[in-house]
Amino acid sequence: MKPFEKQTYYEILEIPPDAKTSDIRDAYRTALEIYGDDSLASYSFFNEDERKSILARLESAFTTLINRKQRLQYDRDLVADGVIEKALPGEKVHMESVPTPVSHPAQAERQSSPTQTRAQLTAISLSMVTDPLFEKEVVTGADLQKMRTTLGITLEQISKYTKIRTVFLCCIEEDRFEQLPSMFHLKSFLKAYLQCFTKNADPLVGKYMARVGDKVTST
C-alpha cells in the first residue's frame, strides 16, 4: 500500500484514469466529507498536520484533473513515469491497482472482486469468457484455469479475495479433489472461486461436481 503522498491523483480520489468530469467533482466532494475538519468518521484519525497535508493534496488533485489542459499534461507525466499505460484512442486505460472507493458507500459494502475490477478496465467482456462454460455439460478444472488466465487474474488475487489458500484453489484447477479436506470444502471453495467470475455460480458448481461424484473424498 503506497503512502498517500505517493499515490496518484486518481488513486487518492479513488477514480479510474478515464473518469468523467462530473465523477471527479463527486469524488472530491465525498473526499471532503471524509477528510474535512468536521468529519466524524475521521475524527482523531489524523493529527492536524496530516489532515492539512491530505486536504491540500486532494485540492491539488481536484484542481488539476478538473482542468482539461492540466489533466492532459498530468496524464502524460504519469505515462512517462510508467505509472499508467499509454491509452490509444478508443482503448481503455489500464492501471496497476485500483483501490476500492471509500467515497461510494454502495460499492464500498461489496469489495470489488479482482475479476470485476480487471474486466472493467480491459476490453475483454466478463460474460464473453464465462458464457461458454454454461454451455458445456461438464466443467473441468482446466476450463476454470483457462477462464481465469484469459482474464489475466492470478490465483493469488482470488486467494486474497476469497480468503481461500492458493494451494486449495490450485487443487480445484488441477482436478486433485482428494487433496481437499472434504467434499464440503471442495464444494464451498469451488463456489467461492466461481463467484469471483459470475453471480450465477450454482450451475457451474453442479457441472464441476458432476465429475467428482464417483471419486473418493474424505467425507
Add this chain to the structure above:
Amino acid sequence: MTCIIAIGGGKGGSGKSFLTGNLGIMLAANGKRTLLVDVDLGGANLHTMIGIPYPSVSLSDFIDKEVASLSEVVIRTGVPNLFLISGAKDNLDVANIPYTQKMRLLRAITKLNFDIILLDLGAGTSFNTIDFFMIADSSIFVTTPEPTSIENVYRLIRAVFIRKIRQILNKEDFKSFIDRLLERKRDIRINFLTNLFDMLSAHEPAKARMLEEALETLEFKLVVNQHRKLDNMNLGTLMSRLVAKHLSIHMESWGNVSFDDRVHGAICNKVPFIHKYPYTRTATDLKEICDKITTLSEQARESVYNQMELQF
C-alpha cells in the same frame, strides 16, 4: 476447533457486554456450544446482561487459585448450549492482576473446548485489556456514532495492532528495533505501517515479509452500536476504509446495531434484550452479526493450518 472472538471497544458503555451477552444467546440458540467469558477485570457486567445476578463461581476463584482448572468456573446459564465464566464476586484489586496469573488465564482460555468463545473485554487500552486480543481468532471493535467513542476505538485499534506486531516480532527477537521506532513517533497516526515496513525491509527483508504475511491473517471487525436514525449509515464502512487505506490494516465493517430505548428497560430488569424484544430492528441487526460470527467459526474450522503459534 474452538473459535475465540474478542469483543472490545475503547469506550465504556459502548455496548460490549450487551453485544456479547445477546450474541451469545443467539449463537447458542443456533446450536453452537458457546462460552461467554467476562474478562472486564474490575468492571464485569456480563452476568447482569444475561440475567444471572449471583453466579456461584467466578473468574476470581480461578485467579486466586481456589480452583485449579478454568473449566471449574464455567457455569450453565439456563440457556441450552450457553455457558458463562463470570467476572462477578471479584476482589477489589482484580484489575491489577499479576502478570503470571494473567498468562495463566490466557493460556487456560485457549485450552477450553467449545464451538465459540466470546471474550467480553473491558474499556481502555491497558495491557490487561489488549492482551486478550492476542489469543483471539477474530476481534470485534464496538463503537457508537459519537466522536468520543470513535476516538477511543481508533486508539484501541492502533494499540492492538502495535501489540500484535510486538508479539509477532518478539519471536524473532526484534522487539528492541520496534521499540526504537515507536519511541521516535509518539503520536502515531497514519503511514505507521508503511514506515515500519520501509525500516524493516532496509534491514531485514525476510522479516518484513514474515510480518506482512502474519498481519494478513488478522481479522478485525467494526460494529457501530446504538445507531440512531439521524446518524450516518455508512460511518462504519468509512471508518473501516480509512483504517485499510491509511494504516494498511484489514478491518471489515459489520454494520450498525440500532439504538432502542427498550434496551435500558431490559437491562434494568436483568432480562436479556433478545428474549424480551426479539422482533425489533435491533434484534434483526444482532441476528445479522450472529450469522457473520457463525460463518467465521465455520471457516476457522477449515483453516486449521493457518493457526499462528502462540508465544508469550
